[in-house]
Amino acid sequence: MSLATRCPSCNTLFKVTSGQLQLHEGKVRCGQCQTVFSGIEHLTSADTEAWQKLDLSPKQSNSDHNLAGGDGTGSEDLFANSTPTKPLFNFSQGNPALKAACVVLLLALGLQAVWWQRSELLQKMPALATKINEASPGIQQLFKAPATQALVVEGSGLQALDEHNLRVDLTLRNQNKLPTSWPHLKVDLLDPQGLVLASKSLAPSDYQLRDEGSASEAPLIRGQKTVEVLAYLNLSTLNTQLPESAATGFRLELFDQGPDGQ
Known part of the structure; x- marks a missing residue:
């Protein structure tokens, strides 16, 4: 049965049917001002009497529906279906592949955090650190620790071998429980x-261990181990100031890679 109801806010007249009002508990939303009102209570006088004669009990429904404004011709879509809002991620009913991907991502982030802090964590586990020192290269x-964090200089000296050559003696100690690489x-x-008269950058291949070969060919420095290093400097290859002013001391810096980033 065709009926007419009027918005109490803007007085726009809408054409509805008894079935639509019964299905939606009589609630409608004005398409002009968006007011939600009872279409039954605001039926026109003649339609109110007709509605009462129908004696229809409204059915239960929890949905709000839009009632588009019009001129009463019935050409508008009066009760558009609304779509309930859904959460972005619903893990209880979501795609199993999506849930698995999220779990893998969380595990990867956790493992990455542990990896970046592995040196600090292993310092608290001496038995495991000992196993790593005895493991394969x-x-x-x-699991090696950075040289600049692990090594300390416990002794050093400068010796002139002849008028053109100097030798720098170093005693390095790995204070870390983990092995570390040879420093630049x-x-x-x-x-x-x-x-400063002159500077020289030395890679591990440029210096050697006492009574042994190049440091670059030696195993990593084990945790808690002390090593002696010899570095030879040729004065004629450094700069022109040295022949005129003899070097009487030196200053040393350790790097995980060359000072120039190499």
Whole structure:
């Protein structure tokens, strides 16, 4: 049965049917001002009497529906279906592949955080650190500590071998429980006033262990181990100031890679 109801806010007249009002508990939304009102209570006088004669009990429904404004001709879509809002992720009913991907991502992030803090964590597990020191070179490389964080200089000296050559003696100690790599060195030769006469950057292949070969060919420095390093400097290859002003001291810096980033 065709009926007419009027919005109490803007007085727009709408054409509805008894079935639509019964289905939606009589609630409609004005398409002009968006007011939600009872279409039954605001039927026109004649339609109110007709509605009462129908004696229809409204059915239960929890949905609000839009009632488009019109001119009463019935050409508008009066009761458009509304779509309930859904959460972005519903893990109880979601795609199993999506849930698995989220779990894998969380595990990967957790493992990455542990990996970046592996040195600090292993310091608190001496037994495991000992196992790593005794493991293969590949395993040691995975868990090695940075040289600049692990090594300390416990002794050093500068000796003139002849008028053209100097030798720098270093005693390095790995204070970390994990193995560490051989560091890059930067040696500054100083005059009696402490001014820098010349500088030399040394890779592990440029210095050697006492009574042994090049440091680059030696195993990693094990945790808690002390090593002695010898570095030889040729004065004629450094700069022109040295022949005129003899170096009486030196300053040393350790790097995980060369000072120039190489």
